Amino acid sequence: MRSLLKKFILTYPFIYSIIFMANAQDYQISLLTCDPGDQLYSAFGHSAIRVLDKENNQDIVFNYGTFDFNTPFFYVKFTQRTLDYMLSVSTYERFLYEYNYFNRNVREQVLDLNPEQARQLVQFLQVNYLPENRFYRYDFFYDNCATRIRDVFETILGKNLDWNEEPSPEQKTFRNLIDEYVYPLPWADFGIDLALGAVIDVDAKEREKQFLPDYMEAAFARAQIVGDGPTRPLVKSNHVVLEFPERTSQMDFFNPYVMWWLFAIGTIILTFFGFKKKRLFKGFDIAFFTVLGLLGLLIVLLWFFTFHSQTKSNWNILWAFPGHLVLAFALIRESIKPWVKKYLLFALVLANVALVFWIFGVQSLHPSIIPLILVILLRTNFLYYNWERFKPLPKA
Template sequence: MHRLARTILSVWLVAIALLVARDGHAHPGDRYTISLITMSPGDPIFFRFGHNAILVRDSLRRTHQVYNWGTFSFQEEGLITKFLQGRLTYWLSVQPLGPTLAHYDSEHRWLVEQELNLTPEQKLQLVRKIEENARKENREYRYHYYRDNCSTRVRDVLDSVLDGKLKAISHQPATLTYRGQTSRLVADLEWGRFLLNLAMGNYIDQPITEWEELFVPEKVQQMVRKVETVDATGQTVPLVRVERTLVEAPHRKPPPDMPPNRTWSWLIVGLLGGLLFAALGYRLVSYPAEESAKPSVGRRLALAIPLGAWSTVTGFLGLIFVFFWTMTDHEVAYHNENLLQANPLTAAFPVISVGLMLGKPWALRAFKTLAYVVASLSLFGLMAKALPWFTQVNGDSIALFLPVWFGLAAGPIVHQIRNKRIARPKDASAPDSSGGPQDVGTQHSPKA
């Protein structure tokens, strides 16, 4: 019995010695498995860009932690003010893998894991970086839609442990601009796509590289597939060791590869709106002057109501765009040429519309003057495309607004031209001041 006990104890001690010897030669980074996880776009417009994060599996602690740089809180103090000022704060949060999978499964969004072929040194370096970043005093950052978001943070931390290999293969010019990528990802939400493009200036039309294009999580997922690295044995291997789907969403349609071109559709809408305002404006100014000192109530209301509604929207948008450009950190909204289309001057039209409803003489004069000014500025926005300083891609905006503003100005102009044509024949047939036409071709001498 004692011999059996001594034998078991000896085997146990030998096993412990072997484990200690093995651990003595093991690298601290061997315990980690590092993966890039990418989530598909969701249904709300602010989820249409997708998402990504870093997954760290720790075999020693038996944990699977998701490091997510896309965290913010609706309960944050002053959230609305910070959003309007372009000063939103995001932070790095850490969450177990299980709840993350459950969340994206509930939203019917796929989640793909790409296990990365990193050396133990690279794994340890990455874990130390993101754990330091996750500390309360370090985790927050100023969010930027394109230059500093959840995806660029993942991009940067991966590139830092890859000694710049990710950036090195991403130096080529990108196929699309920031605007092109934005339009592509929200292509099936047309009003959202239109308003996003309307609100953002020429900053998002500048040429970018594939590196800058990695603000889109899908692009990071695609780019890491192209990276090659050197493993612990000195062999050149693909960065992605294995790729697996953790959450399936078979009915989730991928976004198109290119942004849609719907300028003609917006032009049709603009022409219909322009024809409507032209007809209503002409009807307003062409009332019979001999019957009444002002247009009838029906004619005034027919123009004033739709004009007031339309210009309330355009005027509000124009004022918001001026605010974004002059008083906020919304860099993407600076130098917005759409101020010539959704013109802040149109904020005066609702007041003029009330005056038209009440039959005020000044309102009709103000309506004509402002219609001419707004139409002229809208036309300038189109003609200025020939100049090198006007590079914003805003064809959809011009296609919608220019016909509407021209239609609004066309009613009074057509009426004025028509009145001149009618008056011209009357002037030609009017009697001469000397008493009428005289025949000067033949003279008769008086009879004696």
């Protein structure tokens, strides 16, 4: 009973404020845009809607970017894209507390809505916050905390909203847009490029760029309200709510660019030493192709066994191929089977095709995989031509 009472007390101010707003008329509606944070989950920034009820001094933030960590099988659902995000409500003061704590800038765009438009927007958010409506199936590109807000305003304003898009905007693919934000996180950048397929290597339309809060902020700044009296800008005024000194990001030495090239150089030295000593060092190949095979399995799982649309047509599978696991097991044996040499040739061809796909723009691959592909080419060649000439290492 106490826990229920405590939960009600914590929730009560939000419920009270939302109900009280139903009868209010003097609303100030704002778009809040928050700068990216240092972690991957916050690397792309955030957007929220602020509703200030001037008559009753209620200041509420509607936030489409929240989820419940206590959801059963949370990480499984997150990986499969079966995790539901939800609309949450907090006070403006509480919303800013987190961004102040993490030193993240927050900007506000006060919107020039007429009283009826503001009232309809608040009513829409109230209905959307009902328990049966507040959850939605999150999609990073097409249905996230930013696009939900865009869709709300398109629903309320309808034909009165003119995005006033630039006639000749800079062409950027979805991958280009992501790279702008994850560049300071090189391992995250590598992981994203490994997991996402060729479907994101298409140019994003201006409206589609609004999945990123910064781009939506810029779109709101250009937008106009038409057919409702004289044409006027959607944004009436801009305010910097929180501002902190600019943080300089320095790439750590331990990053995929450096590490994979060091790995490739070490492999070249190992192969040269093996050639001179007439040794295969196949233990290295067993470990290497096992890792590649496991990465290939991950790509297959993301491609065929999840609901993520962005992980389809992922041609990283040409170099990180799940069949490499079979090769690794075959290399454990002292005597080579005839099909193993054929598979080595097949793996070599796949790696070359991956480079061709990259060069001709079928899919943009992460630059740091060049040394990994070179290692595949080197070791498959070395094993193919020298297996019968060099005596394999004896088992320990």
